[in-house]
Each structure stands twice: as C-alpha cells, then as structure tokens.
Amino acid sequence: MNATQLQSQPGKVLLDRSDTTLMLRLSGRWHLSRDLPSASQLVAELARQPVPRRLRFDTSGLSGWDSGLVSFLLEVETACRERGIQEDREGLPAGVRRLIELAQAVPEKEGARTGAGRAPLLERVGDWVMAYSVGMEDFLAFFGELSVALNRFVRRKARYRTIDLAEAVQQCGPEAVGIVSLIAFLVGVILAFMGAVQLSQFGASIYVADLVGIGMVRDMGAMMTAIIMSGRTGAAFAAKLGTMKVTQEIDAFTTMGISPLEFLVLPRVLALIMMMPLLCLFADLVGILGGAFVGVSMLDLSLSAYMRETISTFTFANFIGGLVKGTTYGGLIALAGCLRGFQCGNSSSAVGDAATQAVVMSIVMVVAACGAFAVAFNILRI
Amino acid sequence: MADSTAAPAVSGGDQREAHIVVRNLTMAYGDFVLMRNLNFTVRRGDIFVIMGGSGCGKSTLLRHLIGLKEPATGEIFYRDFNFTAASVEEREAMLRRFGILYQSGALWSSMTLAENVGLPLGEFTDLNEEQIKKIASLKLALVGLKGFEDFYPSEISGGMQKRAGLARAIALDPEILFFDEPSAGLDPISSRLLDELILELRDSLGATIVVVTHELPSIFTIANNSVFLDAESRTQIATGDPHEMLAHSTDPRVRKFLTRGAEKDGAQNDHG
Numbered sequence: 001m002n003a004t005q006l007q008s009q010p011g012k013v014l015l016d017r018s019d020t021t022l023m024l025r026l027s028g029r030w031h032l033s034r035d036l037p038s039a040s041q042l043v044a045e046l047a048r049q050p051v052p053r054r055l056r057f058d059t060s061g062l063s064g065w066d067s068g069l070v071s072f073l074l075e076v077e078t079a080c081r082e083r084g085i086q087e088d089r090e091g092l093p094a095g096v097r098r099l100i101e102l103a104q105a106v107p108e109k110e111g112a113r114t115g116a117g118r119a120p121l122l123e124r125v126g127d128w129v130m131a132y133s134v135g136m137e138d139f140l141a142f143f144g145e146l147s148v149a150l151n152r153f154v155r156r157k158a159r160y161r162t163i164d165l166a167e168a169v170q171q172c173g174p175e176a177v178g179i180v181s182l183i184a185f186l187v188g189v190i191l192a193f194m195g196a197v198q199l200s201q202f203g204a205s206i207y208v209a210d211l212v213g214i215g216m217v218r219d220m221g222a223m224m225t226a227i228i229m230s231g232r233t234g235a236a237f238a239a240k241l242g243t244m245k246v247t248q249e250i251d252a253f254t255t256m257g258i259s260p261l262e263f264l265v266l267p268r269v270l271a272l273i274m275m276m277p278l279l280c281l282f283a284d285l286v287g288i289l290g291g292a293f294v295g296v297s298m299l300d301l302s303l304s305a306y307m308r309e310t311i312s313t314f315t316f317a318n319f320i321g322g323l324v325k326g327t328t329y330g331g332l333i334a335l336a337g338c339l340r341g342f343q344c345g346n347s348s349s350a351v352g353d354a355a356t357q358a359v360v361m362s363i364v365m366v367v368a369a370c371g372a373f374a375v376a377f378n379i380l381r382i
Numbered sequence: 383m384a385d386s387t388a389a390p391a392v393s394g395g396d397q398r399e400a401h402i403v404v405r406n407l408t409m410a411y412g413d414f415v416l417m418r419n420l421n422f423t424v425r426r427g428d429i430f431v432i433m434g435g436s437g438c439g440k441s442t443l444l445r446h447l448i449g450l451k452e453p454a455t456g457e458i459f460y461r462d463f464n465f466t467a468a469s470v471e472e473r474e475a476m477l478r479r480f481g482i483l484y485q486s487g488a489l490w491s492s493m494t495l496a497e498n499v500g501l502p503l504g505e506f507t508d509l510n511e512e513q514i515k516k517i518a519s520l521k522l523a524l525v526g527l528k529g530f531e532d533f534y535p536s537e538i539s540g541g542m543q544k545r546a547g548l549a550r551a552i553a554l555d556p557e558i559l560f561f562d563e564p565s566a567g568l569d570p571i572s573s574r575l576l577d578e579l580i581l582e583l584r585d586s587l588g589a590t591i592v593v594v595t596h597e598l599p600s601i602f603t604i605a606n607n608s609v610f611l612d613a614e615s616r617t618q619i620a621t622g623d624p625h626e627m628l629a630h631s632t633d634p635r636v637r638k639f640l641t642r643g644a645e646k647d648g649a650q651n652d653h654g
C-alpha cells in the first residue's frame with residue numbers, strides 16, 4: 001500500500017492489547033462521513049475481561065481529522081471513565097486534546113436533561129390536570145384584579161391614556177366592520193337557503209324572514225361577531241401584550257408604579273365591551289339583508305313583505321337578549337386575550353402560543369356562555 | 383420626590399450611608415434554589431456591579447431588588463426601609479425613587495421617546511404638558527438624544543434605544559438606578575460611551591447605581607463595589623471592589639473570571 005492510498009483511506013481503528021494496556025492505533029482520514037468506525041465496538045472491547053487498566057493512543061497513521069474524531073474520542077473517554085480505565089492522551093494531536101478539554105471544561109448541569117424523556121401517560125394526564133387547575137386560579141386572579149381596576153375606573157381613579165382607549169375602540173369597532181358585515185351577510189344568506197329549501201315545500205317561504213330574523217338577532221349575530229372578534233382582536237391583544245411582556249415593557253410599567261392592568265388591559269376590555277353590542281346590532285341588520293337578498297332573488301318575495309314579516313317577529317326581549325350576549329362575549333374575548341398576553345413566556349414562540357391560546361380560550365368561553373344563555377333564557381321564557 | 387438630586391458629594395471609606403442592604407437572601411424558582419445566603423451592602427454613591435457567569439442568576443437578583451420577584455427567604459432593605467415586608471402601596475412609593483434600565487430598553491413601543499420619558503412625569507408630578515415636554519427634552523439631551531423627541535422606539539438604533547431607556551429611567555431623578563446588562567448588544571465604542579454616561583450620571587445625580595453585567599471592561603471602568611455570584615456553589619463567593627478582587631483575591635474562580643480565564647486553575651470555566 002503506497003502513501004497516497006493511505007492518505008485517502010477512511011478512518012480506521014486497530015486495537016493492540018498487552019496485558020493491562022490497550023493501544024488504539026488510529027489511521028486514515030477521520031473526517032465526518034458515514035463510514036467512520038463506531039465507538040460502540042470499541043466500548044464492548046473495553047468491557048471484555050480482563051479489563052485493561054490503561055488506554056493509549058497511536059496516531060502516527062492519522063492523515064486528517066475533524067469533529068468526527070473528537071466525538072469518537074469523547075465517547076471512548078466516557079466509557080473509560082465509567083470503567084475506571086486511565087486514559088493517556090499523550091499520543092493524540094495537540095488540537096484534538098485541546099478540543100476534548102474544551103468540551104469537558106464545563107461539567108454537565110445536573111437536571112438539565114430532565115424533561116428530555118417522555119413521561120408515562122398517567123403522569124402526563126396528571127400534569128395536564130394540575131396545569132389546568134393553576135390556569136383556572138390564574139384566570140380567577142386576573143378576573144379579580146380586573147374587577148378592581150374597573151372599580152377604580154368607575155371612581156375615576158384609574159390611570160390610563162385616553163388615546164390608548166380611543167385606539168382600542170378604533171381597532172375593535174370601525175376597523176372590524178368590513179369583515180363582520182361580510183360574514184354576517186353570508187350567514188344570513190346561508191340561513192335563508194337552509195330555510196327556503198324546507199319551507200317552500202309547504203308554500204310557507206315567507207317564514208324564511210322569521211327564521212333569518214330570529215336566528216340572527218337571538219344567536220347567530222352575536223355568535224358570529226364574537227368568533228370573528230376573538231380571531232381578529234382577541235389574538236391581537238394577546239400578541240401585543242405578549243410582545244410587551246417579552247420586551248419587558250410590562251415590567252417597566254410595574255416598576256414605575258403604574259398598574260399595567262389599568263394602563264393596558266382596561267382600555268382594551270372597555271373598548272371591546274363598548275364596541276361588541278354595536279357590532280352585533282350591525283351584524284343582525286346585515287344578516288337580515290342577506291336573508292332578504294335570498295328571499296327577493298330566489299323566492300320571489302317582495303322586499304317590503306319580507307321586511308314587514310321580519311319586523312313582526314321581533315320582540316323587545318329578542319333585541320335586549322342579543323345585546324346582552326354581545327356585551328358578555330366582548331368581555332370574555334378581551335379577558336382571554338389580555339390574560340394570555342400577560343401569561344406569555346419570554347420568547348417569540350411564546351407570543352405565538354399566547355395568541356393561539358387566546359383564540360381557543362375565547363371561542364370556548366363564548367360557546368359555553370351561549371349555551372348558558374340558552375338555558376337561562378329558556379327558564380326566564382324570553 | 384425632588385429631594386434626590388442634591389445628594390452630597392461622596393467621600394471614601396465606609397462612612398457613607400448604607401443604601402441597599404441584602405440579608406440572607408435566597409432566590410428560588412418553585413423548589414429550585416438558584417442562590418442562597420446572599421449578603422451584601424451597597425453604600426450611597428456606589429456603582430455596584432452584580433457579576434458572575436452566564437445563567438447564574440444575576441438578572442434574577444436584580445428582579446428581586448426591584449420587587450419583580452419575591453425572595454424565598456431573607457430580606458432587602460433600602461436604608462431602614464424593609465422592602466420585602468412592605469405593603470404594595472409602600473413599595474410603589476419606593477419604586478418611584480428607582481430608575482430602571484432594562485436589558486432590551488423596554489421602551490413602550492406605541493409611544494414616542496418624549497412620551498416614554500414624559501409618562502412617569504405626567505403620572506407622578508404636578509407638571510403641566512408644557513413643562514413635561516421641556517423636562518423630557520432635557521432628559522433626552524442628557525443621554526445625547528436631542529432632537530429625537532418625536533421618534534418611535536422602532537425608528538432608532540439599539541444603542542439609541544438603550545440611551546432612551548436611560549433617559550426614561552432618570553425621568554424622576556431617581557435615588558437608585560438599576561441597569562440590566564447595559565452593554566448587551568452594543569458595539570465596544572457605544573458600550574464605552576454608555577459607561578462614561580453612567581459615571582457622569584452618578585456624579586451629577588448623586589445616585590447609587592446597581593449594574594448587572596459580565597463585561598470586564600465595563601466592570602473595571604465603572605465599579606467600585608460588587609458581588610460575585612457563582613452558579614456551581616449557588617451563592618456569592620466574593621464582594622467588594624473588583625480592582626481589589628483582581629489584586630488580592632485568592633479564589634481561583636474569581637481570578638479566572640476577572641482575568642478572562644488567563645489564569646487557568648478554576649473549577650468553573652466561564653469566558654465572561
């Protein structure tokens with residue numbers, strides 16, 4: 001075998017055993033590639049009786065190396081330490097020795113590896129339940145603090161900037177009108193379609209107006225607006241406050257003695273509570289127009305007949321019910337968004353999580369509240 | 383709140399009033415103890431550095447000092463005032479005498495620089511709009527940001543954000559200034575300018591300054607007192623003037639840190 005062949009040889013390791021000393025002869029090119037020898041074979045050799053007491057290296061045949069060699073040697077080193085074998089690094093190139101020293105300079109932090117493994121199912125369920133109960137506690141605490149802030153607001157003692165409130169109102173109100181009207185119109189159209197197919201079989205197509213009107217005003221208007229707003233505004237609140245948490249802006253308020261709850265959360269909650277009923281009313285109206293569009297264009301109803309029928313079905317209670325729902329949903333969305341923002345961790349991915357959780361939490365709360373309202377209204381016979 | 387500007391010039395020795403006293407402080411996250419048995423005193427007019435390797439709890443100690451985290455055990459005193467046992471109202475009153483510069487600047491992103499500096503003035507003083515504007519401009523001028531009043535934080539560079547954060551921190555003429563890694567993310571020249579600014583502010587405001595940093599050049603430029611935290615033993619392993627620590631300390635971990643590992647006999651390896 002001539003010299004050039006040796007140069008391009010892949011890394012090889014040969015073992016020389018003389019009673020208590022194991023000599024490792026490393027040769028060839030030890031560059032990162034698939035065909036580097038694995039250390040496990042060698043580790044098995046180390047375990048064989050009689051266990052060698054010393055390990056020495058001969059690198060005279062080594063023609064090149066990189067981290068491939070270092071990682072191999074580290075593995076060998078660990079195995080040696082476990083078995084109490086003394087390692088003599090004399091034979092290694094100086095660069096390799098320095099890298100090994102550097103890699104071992106900082107001892108592994110105890111406990112750093114915990115959490116790497118997957119916990120058993122029961123433990124995970126337990127963790128999940130515990131986290132959930134802590135989450136509920138946080139929610140209640142946040143709700144309590146917010147109530148105190150609202151109380152201070154009512155007594156005109158709360159610290160916040162009017163311009164922030166105005167900005168939040170702008171964001172939750174006028175800027176949301178476009179998407180709310182689009183969705184409400186489509187929901188009205190869908191409701192009308194669903195009704196039309198069935199009702200026209202009995203020649204009762206005029207009752208499409210009742211269906212759409214009551215459906216929108218009692219539930220769908222508020223519900224659809226709430227879902228749009230939780231995706232649009234709730235997520236924005238969580239992301240904004242979460243980012244402020246990450247950049248320590250919220251800490252800066254706290255340490256200045258300004259309550260971030262009053263300064264940041266209050267304007268947002270107030271804005272959404274104020275704007276939601278208005279948006280709901282607007283959504284009701286647009287939804288009814290959607291229904292009328294179907295009624296006039298498909299069912300040959302006259303617009304005036306459709307509108308007369310719609311108006312005749314309304315009761316005052318329907319309206320109030322819809323508004324109460326809208327306001328409640330608004331409060332819930334703002335609460336979820338701000339809470340998740342405040343609970344945000346200290347990284348950019350935590351901001352994304354906060355936004356996601358805010359949307360999920362607010363939609364769940366809105367649907368649950370919708371159910372509760374249905375039961376309550378039923379009992380009250382509204 | 384205006385009595386703090388006229389602090390007398392500082393003379394040497396330990397005659398100066400103890401401004402911050404930390405006694406037997408243990409810091410923990412849940413059950414995980416980060417540091418225990420911390421004891422040190424910061425005197426009026428000191429520039430006190432909290433140093434140690436990455437992740438040893440320097441910033442956490444700062445968060446304890448400004449009340450963002452509760453001690454597991456132990457107490458923090460500001461002169462005779464027990465900060466740890468104080469009520470929320472008492473603490474807020476105390477906090478108003480602090481100025482804090484956060485690692486990222488933490489400027490409120492939806493406000494201009496003048497509004498950032500002016501907000502504490504508007505909230506805690508009786509000044510009118512006009513006066514607030516003037517003072518805010520003055521504070522910005524002090525940190526070299528004259529003319530940037532109407533810029534938003536996102537429109538200026540990182541070093542300028544830091545300085546603007548400093549302007550906000552000194553808005554209420556604080557008695558104590560806290561700095562969390564002031565030179566993080568700054569080039570050596572900006573970082574040096576910031577050091578000079580810190581020294582000037584100490585001399586002009588007469589404030590006590592607490593700095594978290596692991597930048598050796600900064601430490602030796604500004605500090606006259608310090609505490610050295612060690613992650614491994616989970617406690618402080620040295621206090622005092624870092625120059626004296628370098629000259630006289632026999633602890634290999636301290637020596638290694640202060641010489642950037644040039645004396646290689648420490649148990650811990652941290653390249654500060």
